[in-house]
Amino acid sequence: MKYYLWTIGCQYNEWDSARLGYLLQKLGLIESKQEDADIIIVLACSVRQTAIDRIFGKIKSWPDKKVLISGCVLEKDRAKFAAKNIEIFESGDIKHLFEILSEHFDNRFEHFKLSEFYSLLSEQNTQSMYIPITIGCNNFCSYCAVPYTRGREKSRAMDEVVNDAKTLIKKGQKEIMLLGQNVNSYNAGRNESGIINGGKTKSDFALLLEKLNDLPGDFKISFTSNHPKDMTDDIIEAVARLPKVIKQIHLPLQSGSDKILKAMNRPYTKKQYLDIVNKIKTAEVPIKITTDVIVGFPGETEKDFQETVEVFKKVGYSIAYVNKYSPRAGTAAHKLGDPIAWSEKKRRWKILDEIANKK
Numbered sequence: 001m002k003y004y005l006w007t008i009g010c011q012y013n014e015w016d017s018a019r020l021g022y023l024l025q026k027l028g029l030i031e032s033k034q035e036d037a038d039i040i041i042v043l044a045c046s047v048r049q050t051a052i053d054r055i056f057g058k059i060k061s062w063p064d065k066k067v068l069i070s071g072c073v074l075e076k077d078r079a080k081f082a083a084k085n086i087e088i089f090e091s092g093d094i095k096h097l098f099e100i101l102s103e104h105f106d107n108r109f110e111h112f113k114l115s116e117f118y119s120l121l122s123e124q125n126t127q128s129m130y131i132p133i134t135i136g137c138n139n140f141c142s143y144c145a146v147p148y149t150r151g152r153e154k155s156r157a158m159d160e161v162v163n164d165a166k167t168l169i170k171k172g173q174k175e176i177m178l179l180g181q182n183v184n185s186y187n188a189g190r191n192e193s194g195i196i197n198g199g200k201t202k203s204d205f206a207l208l209l210e211k212l213n214d215l216p217g218d219f220k221i222s223f224t225s226n227h228p229k230d231m232t233d234d235i236i237e238a239v240a241r242l243p244k245v246i247k248q249i250h251l252p253l254q255s256g257s258d259k260i261l262k263a264m265n266r267p268y269t270k271k272q273y274l275d276i277v278n279k280i281k282t283a284e285v286p287i288k289i290t291t292d293v294i295v296g297f298p299g300e301t302e303k304d305f306q307e308t309v310e311v312f313k314k315v316g317y318s319i320a321y322v323n324k325y326s327p328r329a330g331t332a333a334h335k336l337g338d339p340i341a342w343s344e345k346k347r348r349w350k351i352l353d354e355i356a357n358k359k
């Protein structure tokens with residue numbers, strides 16, 4: 001039996017895709033091109049409508065295949081997939097995947113027990129550079145579907161993360177990347193002496209970086225993504241001080257205009273953002289700054305855009321991921337429509353891309 005995995009979107013989906021691929025191969029399935037596959041699994045992304053539309057377009061060319069969807073899928077799209085007889089499973093819900101596979105594909109999975117599925121997955125967790133530390137998000141940026149598709153933020157226990165890192169390092173992994181929609185709000189609910197949740201002296205994320213840095217071995221630590229509102233001084237200080245932490249911080253700006261930031265439900269101002277940048281730039285050692293930005297958000301005037309240009313010139317990003325706004329049904333910003341022409345979004349995109357990426 002052959003399978004094809006189609007992965008769209010962020011590192012989280014890549015991580016899920018790697019573990020699913022590993023699981024399927026251990027079960028005896030063979031990876032193939034999509035035209036030869038018996039089963040197609042799509043790790044979907046709902047950040048843009050176009051990605052979901054592409055999946056619907058492709059499904060028509062797979063009438064004889066078993067198609068499963070996982071990843072980020074909005075409620076309204078779930079109903080549409082279900083109407084086409086396509087099953088959706090949560091990537092963490094391995095029991096459901098086990099049931100689907102057992103139900104649809106002869107007897108080959110019958111001798112497997114659910115516990116064996118789990119042990120194969122924990123074995124796979126040692127194959128990738130990624131270590132998820134949080135999943136979901138509480139921030140509800142008005143343009144983003146993640147809180148609806150991945151749910152509220154949950155953090156993994158610190159010991160569990162450290163154990164994953166130990167295993168990766170033992171296997172010779174040279175870089176481990178901590179993953180989450182908002183890693184710097186990582187909250188392990190610690191209850192260690194002197195550091196008690198609610199009255200803590202150091203952010204959980206800074207402490208996690210320290211614990212990982214203290215592990216013996218020749219490896220580096222990176223992390224993504226962050227929210228400016230949770231970028232505390234101790235995290236910046238930890239990045240600068242800890243030798244195994246890569247000297248780079250991803251600090252998504254999204255817009256340089258306070259008016260647009262408010263409409264995006266991003267709870268910081270241009271000044272507060274630049275204050276954080278200043279702390280990073282004046283740290284003990286040089287730290288690169290990278291960012292994400294959206295151009296053409298509804299209501300973004302030329303004046304608003306020029307404020308973003310100003311921030312770009314001031315910060316001097318190492319890399320900037322510039323995105324042209326596209327509305328997502330189900331998000332708060334959807335009701336604002338999409339009044340800015342695509343050609344204008346392209347013009348703004350080009351200006352920022354040239355400042356940041358074509359130096």
Ligand code: SF4
Nearest residue numbers: 137140141144146181
């Ligand atoms: S911080 Fe905002 S953009 Fe990032 S995942 Fe959460 S809601 Fe989406």
